[in-house]
Amino acid sequence: EKTYRVKRWGNGYFDIGECGNILVSPRYDHPDLKINLREVIDEMVESGIEFPAVIRFHDILRSQVEQLNKTFRAKIEEADYEGKYLGVFPVKVNQMREVIEEIVDAGSRFNYGLEAGSKPELIAALAYNTNENSLTILNGYKDEEYLRLALLGLKIKRNIIIVIEKFSELVKLIPLAKELNITPVIGLRVKMMVKGRGKWESSSGERAKFGLSIAEILNAVTLLEKEGMKESIKLLHFHIGSQLTDIRAVKEAVQESSLIYSKLVQLGVPLEYVDVGGGLAIDYDGSQSTNDSSCNYGLEEYVSDIVYGFKQNCDLESVPHPHIVSESGRAMTAHHSCVITQVIGEIHPSGTQYSTKKATSEHIIVTNMREIEADMAQGNYQEVYNDICQLKEQAFQAFKFGIFTLDELAKVETMYWRILNSIEKQVSTEEFIPEELREISTMLSSQYLANFSVFQSAADSWAIDQVLPIVPISRLNEAPTKLCSLVDITCDSDGKIDKFIGEDTVVSNIPLHQLNANEDYFLGIFLTGAYQDVMGDMHNLFGRLNEVHVFSYDDDPKDFYIEETVKGSSVENVLSTMQYTPVIMAQVIKKEIDKQVQRGKIKPREGVQLTDFYEECLAGYTYLKS
Ligand code: PLP
Secondary structure (H helix, E strand, O other): OOOOOHHHHHOOOEEEOOOOOEEEOOOOOOOOOOEEHHHHHHHHHHOOOOOOEEEEEHHHHHHHHHHHHHHHHHHHHHOOOOOOEOOEEEHHHOOOHHHHHHHHHHHHHHOOEEEEOOHHHHHHHHHHOOOOOOEEEEOOOOOHHHHHHHHHHHHOOOEEEEEEOOHHHHHHHHHHHHHHOOOOOEEEEEOOOOOOOOOOHHHOOOOOOOOEOHHHHHHHHHHHHHOOOHHHEEEEEOOOOOOOOOHHHHHHHHHHHHHHHHHHHHOOOOOOEEEOOOOOOOOOOOOOOOOOOOOOOOHHHHHHHHHHHHHHHHHHHOOOOOEEEOOOOHHHHHHHEEEEEEEEEEEOOOOOOOOOOOOOOOOHHHHHHHHHHHHOOOOOHHHHHHHHHHHHHHHHHHHHOOOOOHHHHHHHHHHHHHHHHHHHHHHOOOOOOOHHHHOHHHHHOEEEEEOOOHHHHOHHHHHOOOOOOEEEOOOOOOOOOEEEEEEOOOOOOOOEEOOEEOOOOEEOOEEEOOOOOOOOOEEEEOOOOOOHHHHOOOHHHOOOOEEEEEEEOOOOOOOEEEEEEEOOOEHHHHHHHOOOOHHHHHHHHHHHHHHHHHOOOOOHHHHHHHHHHHHHHHHOEOOOOO
């Protein structure tokens, strides 16, 4: 637990069992349910599901939706708050149909709705958010078609609120609504002055991409009043950034927005809702700090600050409490899915052994290196380190000038790594280790090669240095003895993960176990259910992952069942996406093979086998077979 902090980022859903495996308790109200993740993986292996694969716990999704809604309702009751809570899930955070269906279903008894940020998302929301009492909030830039779709939604009695992100949208909406004879329900997104905290803090402030300035909001009110549509303004919207690491930003945003709301109401704007956007953060690294990958608050505190903040300010300003809308996405979905990958090899910089036996007329650099190794005495490690770095550099220079042989280079290299290993061993017991010598352990660390693509399965780790918890699925009752970073199977040196949860800070290596021959070593990349699930790309044509949907049984706390298996992309799927025609490609290869058969270069039987093999690979999974 100390190494991987499972309990701290797990939010009650993940833990380490005495058996040394990760346990999943997918329902916050039923902590006795404990699914052994290794057993899920074993069942997947038995059913022939290839890895890497995504495991989804739909119970966790339901659990998060329930927790959010119940917490808001409880706070509203506790505070005697006069408005209601009407949350919406932002589709962009995880657009998978199964995820949306589960969220809509779990949220129906709370009138929990959806938020769409684009035309395609609106088209999905129209078809899936069919509860007339839940909201559909429309954000994002809108063209006429988007607005027409929104008005179509209103015609079929959907509770749609069109949020104006840019003044020109209003100019388009007014004549359209008149033409179709529909009274739209309008939200105004305000550019907040308060800055979010964390990687997404540019979502607010004067230079924010979305929203109206105060002057534009007042102009919008005047315009709508002039057009006889002032009564349509029902919602004030803001979003100051995702993953708000510091609760102070939430408090400040509530303070600022409640005042804007109050003053607008006092001016006669008939606002009924305030939408606080997303931002509820996830403690990815379990540090409960204001690190970019963490947060210094929990759900209860977040909800409390919103409900009590609005109540207090509205009471002071003598205006009605607005209904509260929130658009939490990350917090709803991050925990529900994880990526399971196998480590398929080790890359060790100092692992190669080469004979360093003295040759008769060897270069002086080789002799010097040998003498340093022989004379290494306790205490002069920094000096030894300085010398061997210089010798290694000189050896490469000498090689470039043609006065050093490949054999000599290999000897210098071998001795260099051997000396580094012994320096590391010796200094590890010292009380003080100089900075450069501390880095030796990183230089000596292995890279574990895992069967996945960072670009497909952990995009934020590559793009914005997001720390995602990575933990072995088994052997957690055994001390990990190897310090490693992870590399993926893409042909891209960026295809690696070298940011992990450390004791106090983010570290570049993770302790893992020695690989055992003939034993699978599975790693879980956790908290991938928000954004990661859907943002991945097909770098190197590695496609979407196989996935399984796992459910728990009420009556047997240790049992589970795989309700559904969704096949990941086949090679022909990804090729077709890139405009190839796999059928034609197979014909080309068959023709080429036939040509060689006619020339007698390939036997007919082998020709058939080769053709079948190519077609089999086309239909197969894009990742490595293990
Ligand atoms: N609402 C809007 C307008 C957003 O831009 C975002 C994401 O940045 C969200 C909601 C979801 O935010 P989060 O995933 O932090 O809850």
